[in-house]
Every structure is written in C-alpha cells, then in structure tokens.
Amino acid sequence: MTAAGFQSDPIAWYQHQVDATLPGLLDELLADVPSELAEPIRYAVLAPGKRIRPLLLMAAFKATGGEAENATRMACSVELVHAYSLVHDDLPCMDDDVLRRGRPTLHVVYGVPAAVLAGAAMMPLAVQAVGLASGPLGLSAEQSDHLVARLTAAAGGQGMVGGQLLDLRAEGRAVSPDELEQIHEGKTARLIAASAAMGAVAAGGSRKHVDRLERFGMRLGLAFQAIDDILDLRGTTDELGKVSGRDSVLQKATYPGVHGLPEAERLSRELVRAAEVELDGLPQPHDLRLIADWILARRH
Amino acid sequence: MTAAGFQSDPIAWYQHQVDATLPGLLDELLADVPSELAEPIRYAVLAPGKRIRPLLLMAAFKATGGEAENATRMACSVELVHAYSLVHDDLPCMDDDVLRRGRPTLHVVYGVPAAVLAGAAMMPLAVQAVGLASGPLGLSAEQSDHLVARLTAAAGGQGMVGGQLLDLRAEGRAVSPDELEQIHEGKTARLIAASAAMGAVAAGGSRKHVDRLERFGMRLGLAFQAIDDILDLRGTTDELGKVSGRDSVLQKATYPGVHGLPEAERLSRELVRAAEVELDGLPQPHDLRLIADWILARRH
Numbered sequence: 001m002t003a004a005g006f007q008s009d010p011i012a013w014y015q016h017q018v019d020a021t022l023p024g025l026l027d028e029l030l031a032d033v034p035s036e037l038a039e040p041i042r043y044a045v046l047a048p049g050k051r052i053r054p055l056l057l058m059a060a061f062k063a064t065g066g067e068a069e070n071a072t073r074m075a076c077s078v079e080l081v082h083a084y085s086l087v088h089d090d091l092p093c094m095d096d097d098v099l100r101r102g103r104p105t106l107h108v109v110y111g112v113p114a115a116v117l118a119g120a121a122m123m124p125l126a127v128q129a130v131g132l133a134s135g136p137l138g139l140s141a142e143q144s145d146h147l148v149a150r151l152t153a154a155a156g157g158q159g160m161v162g163g164q165l166l167d168l169r170a171e172g173r174a175v176s177p178d179e180l181e182q183i184h185e186g187k188t189a190r191l192i193a194a195s196a197a198m199g200a201v202a203a204g205g206s207r208k209h210v211d212r213l214e215r216f217g218m219r220l221g222l223a224f225q226a227i228d229d230i231l232d233l234r235g236t237t238d239e240l241g242k243v244s245g246r247d248s249v250l251q252k253a254t255y256p257g258v259h260g261l262p263e264a265e266r267l268s269r270e271l272v273r274a275a276e277v278e279l280d281g282l283p284q285p286h287d288l289r290l291i292a293d294w295i296l297a298r299r300h
Numbered sequence: 301m302t303a304a305g306f307q308s309d310p311i312a313w314y315q316h317q318v319d320a321t322l323p324g325l326l327d328e329l330l331a332d333v334p335s336e337l338a339e340p341i342r343y344a345v346l347a348p349g350k351r352i353r354p355l356l357l358m359a360a361f362k363a364t365g366g367e368a369e370n371a372t373r374m375a376c377s378v379e380l381v382h383a384y385s386l387v388h389d390d391l392p393c394m395d396d397d398v399l400r401r402g403r404p405t406l407h408v409v410y411g412v413p414a415a416v417l418a419g420a421a422m423m424p425l426a427v428q429a430v431g432l433a434s435g436p437l438g439l440s441a442e443q444s445d446h447l448v449a450r451l452t453a454a455a456g457g458q459g460m461v462g463g464q465l466l467d468l469r470a471e472g473r474a475v476s477p478d479e480l481e482q483i484h485e486g487k488t489a490r491l492i493a494a495s496a497a498m499g500a501v502a503a504g505g506s507r508k509h510v511d512r513l514e515r516f517g518m519r520l521g522l523a524f525q526a527i528d529d530i531l532d533l534r535g536t537t538d539e540l541g542k543v544s545g546r547d548s549v550l551q552k553a554t555y556p557g558v559h560g561l562p563e564a565e566r567l568s569r570e571l572v573r574a575a576e577v578e579l580d581g582l583p584q585p586h587d588l589r590l591i592a593d594w595i596l597a598r599r600h
Contacts, residue, residue, distance in 0.1 A: 033457035112393040124456030141441030156424030157333035
C-alpha cells in the first residue's frame with residue numbers, strides 16, 4: 001500500500017511501516033540465533049500490536065524535522081524492548097497471563113524457560129537494532145551512543161524493570177498517589193518518554209527539543225497507563241486482546257483504584273493536555289498531536 | 301593492599317582489583333534504581349567469584365599494550381553479564397539450583413519475580429558500564445560502540461542466551477560432539493572470547509590482535525566449560541560453592557558425558573594449548589598464559 005492510501009489515517013500509515021519493517025529486521029538480527037530461540041522471539045515481536053512506542057519515535061523524528069519513514073528501523077528498537085517486557089510480565093511468576101495481543105502468551109506456547117530466555121535475548125537485540133539503524137541514518141557514533149544510553153536507562157532498573165518490581169511489591173496493599181506515579185513512571189512512562197526523545201536525537205534535534213519531547217512522552221506515558229488501567233476495569237477480553245479485569249484480581253496499584261474512576265478519567269485528560277503543551281514550537285508536531293488524541297480517545 | 305603485595309600472585313591482584321571496584325561502580329550504576337531492585341542486584345554481583353571474565357579482559361588489555369589496572373571498570377561490564385546469567389540459570393524453571401558461589405541463590409533469598417527482574421536489569425547495566433568506562437579510558441565513540449556490539453552479541457541470542465536454550469533442549473537425550481561444542485560455545489565460550497577481545501579493543505589493539513585474542517578466548521572458554529563439567533562430576537559441593545553432580549541429575553550435555561572422562565581431560569589440555577598458540581607475538585601475553593594455566597589446573 002502506498003503512502004497516499006493512508007493520507008486520511010496517518011496512524012495506520014505509521015503502524016503499517018512498522019509492521020512491514022519488523023520481519024526483515026528480525027531476519028537480520030536473528031541470522032546467527034538458533035532457531036529454537038529465534039522462533040519464540042518472532043512470535044512475541046510479530047504479534048499484532050498498536051506499536052505506540054515506535055509510532056512516537058517516528059512522529060518525534062518528523063516533529064524535529066526528519067522524514068518519518070527513515071526512522072522506521074530505529075523505531076523498531078523500542079518495540080523490541082516493549083515486546084520483551086510483555087513476555088516477562090506475562091510469566092507465571094509475574095502476572096501469570098495466558099492471553100496477549102489476542103494470542104496465547106509465549107510461555108503457554110513455548111514453555112517458561114524459552115519465554116524467560118527469549119525475553120532476555122530481546123534486550124541485546126534492541127541495542128543491536130539501534131546500531132543497525134544508525135548507519136543508514138548517517139548518525140555519528142556519539143549520537144548512536146546517546147540513543148543506546150537512553151534506551152538502556154528507560155528499559156533497565158532505572159525505568160521499566162524497576163517499575164515492574166515496584167508494581168509487584170505494591171500488589172494487595174494501599175499505595176499513595178505519589179507511589180502510584182513512581183510505579184507507572186517506571187513501568188510505562190519512561191520507555192514512552194525515551195521513544196519520543198530518541199526520535200528527536202535521531203533527527204539531530206536540539207537539546208531543547210529533545211528535553212521537550214521527553215517531557216511530552218513522560219506525561220503521555222502516564223496518561224497511557226491511566227487509560228490502560230481504566231480499560232482493564234471496563235473493557236472486555238475480546239476488545240483488549242488480553243484477559244480483562246486482571247488488575248483487580250491481582251490487586252494492582254491503578255489510577256482508578258487510587259483516585260476513583262471519574263478522577264482517573266480527568267487526570268488522563270489533564271496529562272494529555274499537559275503533554276501537548278510541550279509540542280508548541282516544534283517544526284512538525286501535527287502527527288504527535290494526532291497520536292496523543294488517539295491515545296486519549298482509547299478510554300471510551 | 302598495594303600491587304607490590306601481590307607480586308607473587310598476579311591472579312590474586314586482578315581479582316582484588318575487580319572486587320575492590322565493583323561496589324563503587326554499582327553505587328554509580330544503581331543510583332536511580334529502586335532499592336527493592338538494587339539490593340538483589342548487589343547480592344548477585346558482589347557474591348564471591350573467580351572473576352575469570354574480567355580478569356581476561358584486563359589481562360588482554362595488558363597483552364595488547366595497556367596498563368591492566370586502567371581496564372578494571374570496563375572489565376566489570378562482563379562480570380555483570382556473567383552474574384546475570386547465573387541468576388537466570390539458577391531459576392526454578394531453568395536449572396533449579398539453590399546454592400551458588402557458596403550462598404543461597406537469588407530467588408531463594410528474594411523470590412522468583414525479583415530474580416527474573418534483577419537478572420534482566422543487569423544486561424542494560426552492563427551496557428551502561430561500558431559507557432561509563434569508555435570516557436576515562438579516552439576511547440572514541442566508535443570504540444565504545446564496538447565494545448557494546450561485542451558485548452551484546454556475546455550475551456544475547458547469538459551467544460549466551462542462545463546457548464542456554466540449546467543446553468536446556470539437550471537435557472535427557474544423546475548429543476553429538478558437534479552439538480556439544482555448539483552448546484558450550486554459546487553458553488560459555490562466546491562471553492569469554494568477547495572478554496578477551498574487548499580488552500584488546502579497549503587498548504586500541506590492531507584488528508589482528510583482537511582476532512587472535514577472540515580465538516584465544518573461544519578455545520579457552522571451551523576448555524573452561526569442559527573443566528567445569530569434569531569438576532561437577534568429581535567435585536564436592538563445598539569446593540564448588542554450588543551443588544555438585546547437578547549435570548548428571550539434569551542429564552545435561554557435558555564433555556565427560558559425550559567423550560568420557562579421560563578424553564574430556566585430554567580435550568581440555570589440548571584446547572588450552574591451542575588457545576595459548578594464539579598469544580604468540582602479542583606485546584605482553586604473560587598474564588594471559590598464567591590465567592590459562594590456572595584454568596587448566598582447576599581440573600585436579
């Protein structure tokens with residue numbers, strides 16, 4: 001399908017770019033990986049998804065003056081990290097989920113050891129994907145280092161993995177609004193913030209633009225998690241592609257749980273608005289606004 | 301203790317350097333990591349170990365013309381990867397070990413979820429450790445990228461994680477000598493080879509020297525695993541710091557299992573000799589020879 005065919009729906013165009021690029025990129029990255037491991041990795045990464053993180057990277061690349069399409073391979077690096085986090089989150093020793101993206105979870109299909117290892121292998125793959133994408137974008141080694149530093153900080157103990165542990169430790173007990181924000185910032189918002197910031201870094205954006213896009217992503221990421229919490233409460237398993245109501249079963253710390261449903265809704269709107277303020281003054285913020293509005297609209 | 305105090309035992313000096321550097325490096329790397337995650341990471345990394353991989357990196361740095369001590373922080377990056385692999389290998393869904401480095405395994409002390417997450421967080425930490433160590437060594441961004449690429453390839457699906465899955469898949473069935481070598485190359489030898497090669501890269505060694513040190517490390521790594529297999533068969537739990545005889549219980553693919561004990565012994569000697577041949581012509585190979593001989597002597 002040509003770009004023209006997506007003119008009325010830029011989000012679908014971004015998703016198509018990512019979905020069309022992932023298989024070939026995985027072929028390259030997995031060339032020397034035993035098939036026993038490559039197969040579950042493909043299963044996890046190629047499952048249908050909204051691709052929100054790579055979309056944000058591409059749209060931030062465009063917002064800072066780049067041609068979105070050129071950032072597609074770089075954008076796949078953040079999807080690899082996200083897909084790995086889903087594999088580990090779903091493990092029996094974690095959230096013990098059996099359905100993800102409308103399919104049985106990885107450990108259900110390939111067993112728990114393969115799921116632990118496939119997830120673990122996807123982090124170095126994501127770093128390698130940054131390396132692979134840097135050359136064709138004409139990035140300097142310094143820029144490539146900077147991208148790897150942002151990706152590893154967002155994915156590691158300072159970000160996603162740390163947030164995931166805080167999330168598990170908060171199960172079954174009351175948490176304060178501050179604690180909730182710390183958990184959601186770590187487990188969700190930091191990778192989303194890094195995605196937006198990485199787009200700006202890859203486009204050679206100024207320090208000011210990179211910082212603004214990181215703040216945009218952090219607020220949008222918190223809103224995204226608040227809306228995810230709302231949907232888990234209200235959605236059906238069919239709509240979500242994962243079993244709904246799990247937060248309540250696991251007694252997770254959630255926005256509706258801490259603030260109540262109406263306040264959680266209000267907060268998500270407020271966070272998206274605060275995120276969009278950061279876009280003022282960027283060369284091409286249009287697609288980022290579209291993505292932010294789309295994320296907010298998901299709550300209905 | 302001064303370097304002079306270790307003159308009669310360079311290996312103890314290297315180990316002391318690594319052990320003295322790891323706590324401060326972890327303080328830096330874990331500054332923004334929640335304490336719930338930082339604590340199990342420290343438990344895993346600071347457990348007493350032989351530090352073979354960082355020793356090889358430092359000795360390879362020296363062999364190619366550098367001052368070994370200056371490579372200590374860079375060397376800690378490969379120890380972080382190794383320590384993470386032990387945490388995941390010991391999980392109940394993997395080898396289900398309860399004792400490691402003379403202490404209860406991480407999941408026994410902190411629970412399985414914390415063990416999965418602490419292990420996962422140590423891979424990005426290792427990449428960050430390379431970044432932290434590159435500046436003071438005066439390395440260019442290209443050299444730093446090169447080091448990260450070697451580390452991630454050795455740690456990921458192409459190396460350690462892939463080998464670990466092949467190892468699990470081989471349990472309980474007969475494997476050929478070629479298959480055994482593929483498993484051991486992945487799960488053990490590649491990270492050891494990368495450690496030696498990274499030392500040469502960090503010292504600004506020529507392509508020829510880097511390649512020779514990688515081959516040295518690959519052969520030594522296979523010998524190391526063969527000797528580990530022999531020790532598991534013969535050693536006592538007290539000597540090993542882990543429960544002995546587990547390979548046999550788990551019906552693992554091992555050198556003594558595939559080749560018989562006398563041939564496994566002979567192969568380990570032959571591999572160490574073939575490794576040492578690669579050192580000819582390096583500026584300062586003395587310490588690498590010491591380490592290779594020390595690894596070989598462990599089999600008794």
